[in-house]
Amino acid sequence: MSKRHESKHKIDRRLGVNIFGRPKSPVNKREYGPGQHGQRRKGKMSDFGTQLRAKQKLKGSYGDITEKQFKRIYTEASRMKGDTSANLIGLLESRLDAVVYRAKFVPTIFAARQFVNHGHVKVNGRRVNIGSYRLKAGDVVELKESSRQLTIVLEAAGLAERDVPDYIQVDHGKGVASFTRVPTLSEVPYPVQQEPNLVVEFYSR
Template identity: 45%
Template sequence: MARTTGPRLKIMRALGVELPGLSRKSIEDRPNPPGQHGQQASRRRRSDFAVKLVEKQKIRFNYGVSEKQMRKLMLEARKGSEPTGDKLMSLLERRLDNVVFRAGFAPTGIAARQLVNHGHVLLNGKSVNIASVRLKVGDVVTLKEKSRKIPMVAESMATPSLTIPEWLSVDTTTASAKIGHLPSIEDVPFPIEVQQVVEYYANRV
Protein backbone atom coordinates (compact mmCIF):
# COMPACT_ATOMS: atom_id res chain seq x y z
CA MET A 1 0.00 0.00 0.00
CA ALA A 2 1.29 3.47 -0.87
CA ARG A 3 1.23 5.77 2.15
CA THR A 4 0.74 9.50 1.63
CA THR A 5 2.39 11.21 4.58
CA GLY A 6 3.05 14.72 3.23
CA PRO A 7 0.70 17.72 2.99
CA ARG A 8 -2.14 16.56 0.76
CA LEU A 9 -3.17 20.03 -0.36
CA LYS A 10 0.40 20.69 -1.47
CA ILE A 11 0.30 17.54 -3.63
CA MET A 12 -2.94 18.62 -5.30
CA ARG A 13 -1.57 22.11 -5.96
CA ALA A 14 1.55 20.60 -7.53
CA LEU A 15 -0.59 18.41 -9.81
CA GLY A 16 -3.08 21.21 -10.50
CA VAL A 17 -6.17 19.15 -9.67
CA GLU A 18 -8.44 18.32 -6.75
CA LEU A 19 -8.30 14.62 -5.89
CA PRO A 20 -11.30 13.59 -3.77
CA GLY A 21 -9.67 10.31 -2.78
CA LEU A 22 -6.76 12.23 -1.29
CA SER A 23 -8.46 15.15 0.47
CA ARG A 24 -11.78 16.93 0.89
CA LYS A 25 -10.01 20.28 0.74
CA SER A 26 -10.13 22.54 -2.30
CA ILE A 27 -7.26 24.25 -4.13
CA GLU A 28 -9.60 26.95 -5.43
CA ASP A 29 -8.06 29.67 -3.25
CA ARG A 30 -4.48 28.59 -4.00
CA PRO A 31 -4.46 26.97 -7.45
CA ASN A 32 -0.79 27.62 -8.24
CA PRO A 33 1.96 25.07 -7.55
CA PRO A 34 3.57 25.42 -4.11
CA GLY A 35 6.84 27.27 -3.70
CA GLN A 36 8.29 30.69 -4.30
CA HIS A 37 7.87 30.52 -8.08
CA GLY A 38 4.57 28.66 -8.16
CA GLN A 39 2.71 31.24 -10.23
CA GLN A 40 5.44 31.34 -12.85
CA ALA A 41 5.63 27.55 -12.96
CA SER A 42 1.89 27.32 -13.65
CA ARG A 43 2.38 29.41 -16.80
CA ARG A 44 5.20 27.32 -18.22
CA ARG A 45 4.38 24.74 -20.84
CA ARG A 46 4.97 21.22 -19.56
CA SER A 47 7.03 18.79 -21.61
CA ASP A 48 5.32 15.71 -23.01
CA PHE A 49 7.01 13.59 -20.36
CA ALA A 50 5.89 15.95 -17.60
CA VAL A 51 2.28 15.77 -18.82
CA LYS A 52 2.38 11.96 -18.77
CA LEU A 53 4.00 11.94 -15.34
CA VAL A 54 1.38 14.28 -13.86
CA GLU A 55 -1.49 12.16 -15.19
CA LYS A 56 0.09 9.05 -13.73
CA GLN A 57 0.64 10.74 -10.37
CA LYS A 58 -3.01 11.85 -10.25
CA ILE A 59 -4.01 8.20 -10.29
CA ARG A 60 -1.40 7.10 -7.80
CA PHE A 61 -2.30 9.74 -5.22
CA ASN A 62 -6.08 9.56 -5.64
CA TYR A 63 -6.25 5.78 -5.28
CA GLY A 64 -3.27 5.39 -2.93
CA VAL A 65 -1.42 2.83 -5.04
CA SER A 66 2.31 2.26 -5.24
CA GLU A 67 4.37 2.33 -8.41
CA LYS A 68 4.67 -1.46 -8.22
CA GLN A 69 0.89 -1.81 -8.00
CA MET A 70 0.46 0.57 -10.95
CA ARG A 71 2.71 -1.57 -13.11
CA LYS A 72 0.80 -4.72 -12.21
CA LEU A 73 -2.52 -3.01 -12.94
CA MET A 74 -1.25 -1.77 -16.30
CA LEU A 75 -0.17 -5.28 -17.30
CA GLU A 76 -3.62 -6.58 -16.38
CA ALA A 77 -5.37 -3.70 -18.16
CA ARG A 78 -3.59 -4.56 -21.41
CA LYS A 79 -5.28 -7.96 -21.55
CA GLY A 80 -8.54 -8.38 -23.43
CA SER A 81 -10.24 -6.24 -26.06
CA GLU A 82 -11.31 -3.32 -23.86
CA PRO A 83 -9.27 -0.09 -24.26
CA THR A 84 -6.34 -0.26 -21.84
CA GLY A 85 -7.03 3.10 -20.21
CA ASP A 86 -10.72 2.38 -19.65
CA LYS A 87 -9.96 -1.00 -18.10
CA LEU A 88 -7.25 0.48 -15.87
CA MET A 89 -9.66 2.99 -14.37
CA SER A 90 -12.35 0.35 -13.91
CA LEU A 91 -9.88 -1.84 -12.00
CA LEU A 92 -8.97 1.08 -9.75
CA GLU A 93 -12.56 2.14 -9.12
CA ARG A 94 -13.41 -1.41 -8.03
CA ARG A 95 -10.81 -1.57 -5.27
CA LEU A 96 -12.49 -2.28 -1.92
CA ASP A 97 -11.17 0.88 -0.27
CA ASN A 98 -12.39 3.01 -3.18
CA VAL A 99 -15.84 1.41 -3.08
CA VAL A 100 -16.07 2.17 0.65
CA PHE A 101 -15.17 5.79 -0.16
CA ARG A 102 -17.47 6.12 -3.19
CA ALA A 103 -20.35 4.65 -1.16
CA GLY A 104 -19.99 7.58 1.25
CA PHE A 105 -18.79 5.57 4.24
CA ALA A 106 -15.54 7.56 4.53
CA PRO A 107 -14.57 11.15 3.67
CA THR A 108 -11.53 10.17 1.57
CA GLY A 109 -9.91 7.12 0.05
CA ILE A 110 -7.23 7.30 2.72
CA ALA A 111 -9.85 7.16 5.49
CA ALA A 112 -11.62 4.31 3.69
CA ARG A 113 -8.34 2.39 3.53
CA GLN A 114 -7.97 2.74 7.30
CA LEU A 115 -11.50 1.41 7.86
CA VAL A 116 -10.71 -1.65 5.75
CA ASN A 117 -7.29 -2.23 7.32
CA HIS A 118 -8.73 -2.01 10.84
CA GLY A 119 -11.41 -4.62 10.14
CA HIS A 120 -14.51 -2.43 10.03
CA VAL A 121 -15.72 -3.74 6.65
CA LEU A 122 -17.55 -6.88 5.55
CA LEU A 123 -17.46 -8.17 1.97
CA ASN A 124 -20.39 -10.46 1.19
CA GLY A 125 -20.85 -10.98 4.93
CA LYS A 126 -17.21 -11.87 5.67
CA SER A 127 -14.66 -9.67 7.40
CA VAL A 128 -11.88 -8.48 5.11
CA ASN A 129 -8.91 -6.20 5.80
CA ILE A 130 -7.18 -6.01 2.41
CA ALA A 131 -7.85 -2.65 0.78
CA SER A 132 -6.79 -3.72 -2.70
CA VAL A 133 -9.36 -6.53 -3.01
CA ARG A 134 -11.16 -6.04 -6.31
CA LEU A 135 -14.94 -6.25 -6.33
CA LYS A 136 -17.15 -7.72 -9.03
CA VAL A 137 -20.78 -7.23 -10.04
CA GLY A 138 -23.11 -8.44 -7.29
CA ASP A 139 -20.63 -8.02 -4.44
CA VAL A 140 -21.98 -6.34 -1.29
CA VAL A 141 -19.86 -4.20 1.04
CA THR A 142 -21.19 -3.53 4.54
CA LEU A 143 -19.87 -1.66 7.55
CA LYS A 144 -19.97 -3.57 10.80
CA GLU A 145 -22.73 -2.35 13.12
CA LYS A 146 -20.36 -0.91 15.73
CA SER A 147 -18.30 0.76 13.01
CA ARG A 148 -21.28 2.82 11.85
CA LYS A 149 -21.10 4.75 15.14
CA ILE A 150 -17.57 6.02 14.49
CA PRO A 151 -17.95 9.85 14.28
CA MET A 152 -16.01 10.07 11.02
CA VAL A 153 -18.23 7.42 9.42
CA ALA A 154 -21.48 8.98 10.68
CA GLU A 155 -20.44 12.42 9.45
CA SER A 156 -19.35 11.10 6.07
CA MET A 157 -22.62 9.22 5.55
CA ALA A 158 -24.57 12.36 6.46
CA THR A 159 -22.56 14.54 4.08
CA PRO A 160 -20.75 12.40 1.46
CA SER A 161 -17.74 13.94 -0.29
CA LEU A 162 -19.09 12.93 -3.71
CA THR A 163 -22.38 12.02 -5.32
CA ILE A 164 -22.80 8.25 -5.09
CA PRO A 165 -22.03 6.81 -8.56
CA GLU A 166 -24.74 5.12 -10.57
CA TRP A 167 -22.89 1.78 -10.60
CA LEU A 168 -23.26 1.53 -6.81
CA SER A 169 -26.51 0.88 -4.96
CA VAL A 170 -26.25 2.17 -1.39
CA ASP A 171 -28.55 1.48 1.56
CA THR A 172 -27.73 3.96 4.32
CA THR A 173 -29.98 2.19 6.87
CA THR A 174 -27.79 -0.92 6.73
CA ALA A 175 -24.59 0.89 5.65
CA SER A 176 -24.25 -1.42 2.69
CA ALA A 177 -23.35 -0.95 -0.97
CA LYS A 178 -23.85 -3.33 -3.88
CA ILE A 179 -22.00 -3.32 -7.19
CA GLY A 180 -24.73 -3.05 -9.84
CA HIS A 181 -22.46 -2.98 -12.87
CA LEU A 182 -18.85 -2.23 -13.73
CA PRO A 183 -17.78 1.44 -13.57
CA SER A 184 -16.70 3.22 -16.75
CA ILE A 185 -14.12 5.90 -17.46
CA GLU A 186 -16.88 8.52 -17.09
CA ASP A 187 -17.30 7.51 -13.44
CA VAL A 188 -13.81 8.65 -12.44
CA PRO A 189 -14.35 11.65 -10.10
CA PHE A 190 -11.46 13.81 -11.30
CA PRO A 191 -10.18 14.92 -14.72
CA ILE A 192 -7.74 12.42 -16.17
CA GLU A 193 -6.13 11.98 -19.58
CA VAL A 194 -5.74 8.25 -19.20
CA GLN A 195 -4.16 7.76 -22.63
CA GLN A 196 -1.18 9.75 -21.35
CA VAL A 197 -0.82 7.19 -18.57
CA VAL A 198 -1.01 4.32 -21.05
CA GLU A 199 1.73 5.97 -23.10
CA TYR A 200 3.84 6.60 -19.98
CA TYR A 201 3.96 2.87 -19.28
CA ALA A 202 4.24 1.82 -22.94
CA ASN A 203 7.98 1.12 -22.64
CA ARG A 204 8.16 0.67 -18.88
CA VAL A 205 6.22 -2.56 -18.29
Protein backbone atom coordinates in the same frame (compact mmCIF):
# COMPACT_ATOMS: atom_id res chain seq x y z
CA MET B 1 -2.90 20.19 10.68
CA SER B 2 -2.51 16.42 10.60
CA LYS B 3 0.17 14.72 8.56
CA ARG B 4 -2.59 13.12 6.45
CA HIS B 5 -4.11 16.51 5.57
CA GLU B 6 -0.68 17.92 4.78
CA SER B 7 -0.08 15.01 2.43
CA LYS B 8 -3.38 15.57 0.57
CA HIS B 9 -2.74 19.29 0.29
CA LYS B 10 0.80 18.77 -1.02
CA ILE B 11 -0.55 16.52 -3.78
CA ASP B 12 -3.15 19.17 -4.71
CA ARG B 13 -0.65 22.01 -4.85
CA ARG B 14 2.00 20.02 -6.71
CA LEU B 15 -0.47 19.04 -9.42
CA GLY B 16 -2.27 22.39 -9.38
CA VAL B 17 -5.73 20.80 -9.14
CA ASN B 18 -8.16 19.95 -6.33
CA ILE B 19 -7.75 16.26 -7.00
CA PHE B 20 -10.00 15.09 -4.15
CA GLY B 21 -12.67 17.77 -4.59
CA ARG B 22 -12.29 18.89 -0.98
CA PRO B 23 -13.60 22.35 0.01
CA LYS B 24 -10.48 23.14 2.08
CA SER B 25 -7.96 22.38 -0.67
CA PRO B 26 -5.29 25.13 -0.93
CA VAL B 27 -5.77 25.08 -4.72
CA ASN B 28 -9.14 26.75 -4.17
CA LYS B 29 -7.14 29.85 -3.20
CA ARG B 30 -3.84 29.42 -5.07
CA GLU B 31 -3.68 27.59 -8.37
CA TYR B 32 0.10 27.34 -8.47
CA GLY B 33 2.72 25.03 -7.06
CA PRO B 34 4.28 25.18 -3.58
CA GLY B 35 7.43 27.08 -2.71
CA GLN B 36 8.75 30.55 -3.48
CA HIS B 37 9.12 29.71 -7.18
CA GLY B 38 5.72 28.04 -7.52
CA GLN B 39 4.22 30.85 -9.59
CA ARG B 40 7.02 30.69 -12.14
CA ARG B 41 6.46 27.07 -13.04
CA LYS B 42 4.42 27.83 -16.08
CA GLY B 43 5.27 27.14 -19.68
CA LYS B 44 4.67 24.54 -22.33
CA MET B 45 4.84 21.03 -20.97
CA SER B 46 6.49 18.25 -22.97
CA ASP B 47 4.55 15.16 -24.07
CA PHE B 48 6.35 13.19 -21.37
CA GLY B 49 5.44 15.83 -18.77
CA THR B 50 1.79 15.76 -19.83
CA GLN B 51 1.69 11.95 -19.60
CA LEU B 52 3.48 11.95 -16.24
CA ARG B 53 1.04 14.52 -14.86
CA ALA B 54 -1.93 12.42 -16.03
CA LYS B 55 -0.46 9.37 -14.29
CA GLN B 56 0.14 11.32 -11.06
CA LYS B 57 -3.43 12.66 -11.10
CA LEU B 58 -4.98 9.22 -11.58
CA LYS B 59 -2.69 7.47 -9.10
CA GLY B 60 -3.14 10.26 -6.56
CA SER B 61 -6.92 9.93 -6.76
CA TYR B 62 -6.66 6.50 -5.14
CA GLY B 63 -4.66 7.64 -2.12
CA ASP B 64 -1.81 5.51 -0.90
CA ILE B 65 -1.25 3.35 -4.00
CA THR B 66 2.49 3.00 -4.59
CA GLU B 67 4.08 3.30 -8.01
CA LYS B 68 4.82 -0.43 -7.96
CA GLN B 69 1.17 -1.28 -7.22
CA PHE B 70 -0.12 1.16 -9.82
CA LYS B 71 2.14 -0.20 -12.54
CA ARG B 72 1.05 -3.74 -11.67
CA ILE B 73 -2.59 -2.68 -12.13
CA TYR B 74 -1.70 -1.09 -15.49
CA THR B 75 0.09 -4.27 -16.60
CA GLU B 76 -2.99 -6.33 -15.72
CA ALA B 77 -5.22 -3.88 -17.60
CA SER B 78 -2.99 -4.10 -20.69
CA ARG B 79 -3.29 -7.90 -20.74
CA MET B 80 -7.08 -7.88 -20.60
CA LYS B 81 -9.26 -7.82 -23.70
CA GLY B 82 -10.60 -4.45 -24.82
CA ASP B 83 -9.40 -0.90 -24.32
CA THR B 84 -6.52 -0.67 -21.84
CA SER B 85 -7.52 2.75 -20.47
CA ALA B 86 -11.08 1.54 -19.81
CA ASN B 87 -9.73 -1.63 -18.19
CA LEU B 88 -7.45 0.47 -15.98
CA ILE B 89 -10.35 2.56 -14.67
CA GLY B 90 -12.42 -0.59 -14.12
CA LEU B 91 -9.68 -2.26 -12.08
CA LEU B 92 -9.11 0.83 -9.94
CA GLU B 93 -12.81 1.30 -9.22
CA SER B 94 -13.20 -2.39 -8.34
CA ARG B 95 -10.85 -2.02 -5.37
CA LEU B 96 -12.56 -2.46 -2.00
CA ASP B 97 -11.19 0.81 -0.59
CA ALA B 98 -12.45 2.71 -3.65
CA VAL B 99 -15.96 1.26 -3.26
CA VAL B 100 -16.03 2.04 0.48
CA TYR B 101 -15.10 5.63 -0.40
CA ARG B 102 -17.56 5.96 -3.32
CA ALA B 103 -20.36 4.56 -1.11
CA LYS B 104 -19.74 7.48 1.32
CA PHE B 105 -19.01 5.23 4.27
CA VAL B 106 -15.92 7.40 4.95
CA PRO B 107 -14.99 10.97 3.95
CA THR B 108 -11.72 10.33 2.06
CA ILE B 109 -9.96 7.64 0.06
CA PHE B 110 -7.18 7.66 2.68
CA ALA B 111 -9.73 6.98 5.41
CA ALA B 112 -11.20 4.16 3.29
CA ARG B 113 -7.88 2.31 3.18
CA GLN B 114 -7.44 2.64 6.95
CA PHE B 115 -11.07 1.71 7.61
CA VAL B 116 -10.70 -1.53 5.64
CA ASN B 117 -7.32 -2.33 7.21
CA HIS B 118 -8.82 -2.00 10.69
CA GLY B 119 -11.37 -4.71 9.96
CA HIS B 120 -14.58 -2.66 9.80
CA VAL B 121 -15.73 -4.13 6.47
CA LYS B 122 -17.19 -7.42 5.25
CA VAL B 123 -17.55 -8.61 1.64
CA ASN B 124 -20.35 -11.11 1.04
CA GLY B 125 -20.48 -11.79 4.79
CA ARG B 126 -16.75 -12.36 5.26
CA ARG B 127 -14.38 -9.87 6.86
CA VAL B 128 -11.81 -8.45 4.43
CA ASN B 129 -9.02 -6.15 5.63
CA ILE B 130 -7.12 -5.63 2.36
CA GLY B 131 -7.87 -2.34 0.61
CA SER B 132 -6.77 -3.62 -2.80
CA TYR B 133 -9.20 -6.58 -2.64
CA ARG B 134 -10.88 -6.86 -6.05
CA LEU B 135 -14.66 -6.79 -6.08
CA LYS B 136 -16.81 -8.42 -8.75
CA ALA B 137 -20.15 -7.18 -10.03
CA GLY B 138 -22.84 -8.17 -7.55
CA ASP B 139 -20.56 -8.28 -4.50
CA VAL B 140 -22.04 -6.85 -1.30
CA VAL B 141 -19.94 -4.67 1.00
CA GLU B 142 -21.18 -4.41 4.57
CA LEU B 143 -19.99 -2.46 7.60
CA LYS B 144 -19.65 -4.35 10.87
CA GLU B 145 -22.67 -3.61 13.06
CA SER B 146 -20.46 -2.05 15.74
CA SER B 147 -18.86 0.24 13.11
CA ARG B 148 -22.05 1.76 11.69
CA GLN B 149 -22.43 4.35 14.46
CA LEU B 150 -18.84 5.59 14.32
CA THR B 151 -18.63 9.37 13.96
CA ILE B 152 -16.57 9.13 10.77
CA VAL B 153 -19.28 6.96 9.13
CA LEU B 154 -22.20 9.15 10.20
CA GLU B 155 -20.46 12.34 9.05
CA ALA B 156 -19.41 10.86 5.70
CA ALA B 157 -22.96 9.86 4.80
CA GLY B 158 -24.06 13.48 5.14
CA LEU B 159 -21.32 15.03 3.00
CA ALA B 160 -22.82 17.29 0.37
CA GLU B 161 -19.64 17.62 -1.71
CA ARG B 162 -20.11 14.31 -3.56
CA ASP B 163 -22.82 11.81 -4.48
CA VAL B 164 -22.82 8.02 -4.62
CA PRO B 165 -22.36 6.95 -8.28
CA ASP B 166 -24.95 4.87 -10.13
CA TYR B 167 -22.85 1.68 -10.17
CA ILE B 168 -23.07 1.42 -6.37
CA GLN B 169 -26.34 0.90 -4.51
CA VAL B 170 -26.10 1.85 -0.87
CA ASP B 171 -28.28 1.78 2.23
CA HIS B 172 -26.53 3.88 4.86
CA GLY B 173 -29.03 2.92 7.52
CA LYS B 174 -28.06 -0.73 7.22
CA GLY B 175 -24.42 -0.03 6.33
CA VAL B 176 -24.66 -2.04 3.13
CA ALA B 177 -23.49 -1.27 -0.41
CA SER B 178 -23.74 -3.36 -3.56
CA PHE B 179 -21.17 -3.06 -6.36
CA THR B 180 -23.57 -3.53 -9.26
CA ARG B 181 -21.15 -3.27 -12.19
CA VAL B 182 -17.70 -2.21 -13.29
CA PRO B 183 -18.04 1.44 -14.37
CA THR B 184 -16.84 3.28 -17.45
CA LEU B 185 -14.70 6.43 -17.20
CA SER B 186 -17.69 8.74 -17.75
CA GLU B 187 -19.55 7.17 -14.80
CA VAL B 188 -16.79 7.72 -12.23
CA PRO B 189 -17.29 11.01 -10.32
CA TYR B 190 -13.72 12.28 -10.42
CA PRO B 191 -13.48 15.89 -9.14
CA VAL B 192 -10.98 16.64 -11.93
CA GLN B 193 -10.72 15.42 -15.51
CA GLN B 194 -8.79 12.17 -15.75
CA GLU B 195 -6.96 11.08 -18.90
CA PRO B 196 -6.22 7.35 -18.64
CA ASN B 197 -5.28 7.29 -22.34
CA LEU B 198 -2.25 9.44 -21.46
CA VAL B 199 -1.40 7.05 -18.64
CA VAL B 200 -1.37 4.22 -21.17
CA GLU B 201 0.92 6.30 -23.41
CA PHE B 202 3.23 6.95 -20.43
CA TYR B 203 3.72 3.25 -19.68
CA SER B 204 3.83 2.29 -23.38
CA ARG B 205 6.91 4.40 -24.12
